[in-house]
Amino acid sequence: MGEKKRILTGDRTTGKLHLGHYVGSLSQRVALQDEYDTFILLADVQALTTHFEKPELINSSIYDVAMDNLSVGLDPNKVTIFQQSQIKAIAELTVFYSMFVSVNVLRHNPTIKTEAANYGYSDMTYGFLGYPVSQSADITFCNADLVPVGEDQLPHMELTRKIVRRFNDLYGETLKEPTAKLSSCSRLMGLDGNAKMGKSLGNAIYLADDAKTVLDKVKQAVTDKNRINLKDPGNPEICMVQKYHKVFNEAEHGNICDMCRSASIGCVACKKNLAEKLNNMLDPFRERRAYYENHTSEVKEIIMAGSEKANKIGEETVRRVKDAMHVSID
Numbered sequence: 001m002g003e004k005k006r007i008l009t010g011d012r013t014t015g016k017l018h019l020g021h022y023v024g025s026l027s028q029r030v031a032l033q034d035e036y037d038t039f040i041l042l043a044d045v046q047a048l049t050t051h052f053e054k055p056e057l058i059n060s061s062i063y064d065v066a067m068d069n070l071s072v073g074l075d076p077n078k079v080t081i082f083q084q085s086q087i088k089a090i091a092e093l094t095v096f097y098s099m100f101v102s103v104n105v106l107r108h109n110p111t112i113k114t115e116a117a118n119y120g121y122s123d124m125t126y127g128f129l130g131y132p133v134s135q136s137a138d139i140t141f142c143n144a145d146l147v148p149v150g151e152d153q154l155p156h157m158e159l160t161r162k163i164v165r166r167f168n169d170l171y172g173e174t175l176k177e178p179t180a181k182l183s184s185c186s187r188l189m190g191l192d193g194n195a196k197m198g199k200s201l202g203n204a205i206y207l208a209d210d211a212k213t214v215l216d217k218v219k220q221a222v223t224d225k226n227r228i229n230l231k232d233p234g235n236p237e238i239c240m241v242q243k244y245h246k247v248f249n250e251a252e253h254g255n256i257c258d259m260c261r262s263a264s265i266g267c268v269a270c271k272k273n274l275a276e277k278l279n280n281m282l283d284p285f286r287e288r289r290a291y292y293e294n295h296t297s298e299v300k301e302i303i304m305a306g307s308e309k310a311n312k313i314g315e316e317t318v319r320r321v322k323d324a325m326h327v328s329i330d
């Protein structure tokens with residue numbers, strides 16, 4: 001039996017993670033943790049690209065995001081959870097890769113464009129424009145084979161693959177080319193009808209939300225506006241609650257759609273049912289989270305040990321990269 005292949009993925013530490021992160025990436029990490037040698041990055045440097053004016057939020061989110069990952073069932077004895085800012089190789093590789101990535105390529109990156117528009121940037125910082133280069137360093141420093149991500153990250157994956165090919169072309173076979181892995185639901189819409197669930201969009205259901213908060217948020221969901229009375233037949237096609245039943249309550253989904261069309265279930269009952277399913281899923285996460293919230297020193301140990309391990313791997317990669325580029329004194 002050969003060595004396990006490696007996964008690298010991660011999240012910006014700009015707040016707690018929500019259901020969109022769960023269906024887009026976290027659930028896959030859990031499913032794949034036995035099969036792959038899994039590395040989870042707490043992207044506190046990338047968080048600075050948009051939140052450099054909120055360093056305290058970034059700092060406290062390091063714990064929150066680590067606990068989100070642990071609470072959904074990532075086993076700290078199997079996976080490596082580490083902090084981006086502590087990994088020297090990521091900073092070094094970012095500088096080297098930036099020599100052969102053109103500014104125009106970065107400016108045309110669709111995710112950069114969308115994010116810049118969302119944040120209202122008229123004049124982007126160098127760090128923000130260049131974060132996909134740094135993300136390529138995140139992925140390549142540990143020779144990752146597979147990167148489970150949501151679809152908004154695909155342009156960054158393309159760039160990473162291009163950087164690897166270009167590097168290997170220029171300096172000889174050195175870096176490993178990674179593959180993106182999309183989950184079956186790589187984008188979760190907001191219950192408010194927005195195309196995406198996002199913390200900056202104000203429509204997020206957090207993994208750390210309690211049961212009552214989840215129920216309250218589900219009650220606010222946009223349904224078929226033409227269905228005014230209980231006896232009016234509904235159109236599930238245009239109802240956000242239906243979309244969530246499809247993702248989180250697949251077994252009952254077809255039946256619920258039929259009952260909606262025949263007016264044999266009302267929106268209140270339908271929402272209650274969804275909130276119950278969500279809460280059933282979230283309950284074990286809440287339990288694990290409560291444990292880690294009472295044992296934050298354990299969380300710190302996990303991150304420090306993970307960062308140490310990641311640094312060792314990174315040092316080796318930087319050594320090979322520098323050799324290949326003749327960045328040395330001969």
Ligand code: TRP
Nearest residue numbers: 008009010011012043046135138
């Ligand atoms: N850009 C990712 C996000 O916003 C976070 C991230 C940083 C990441 N480095 C990564 C994801 C490396 C995958 C691989 O969610």
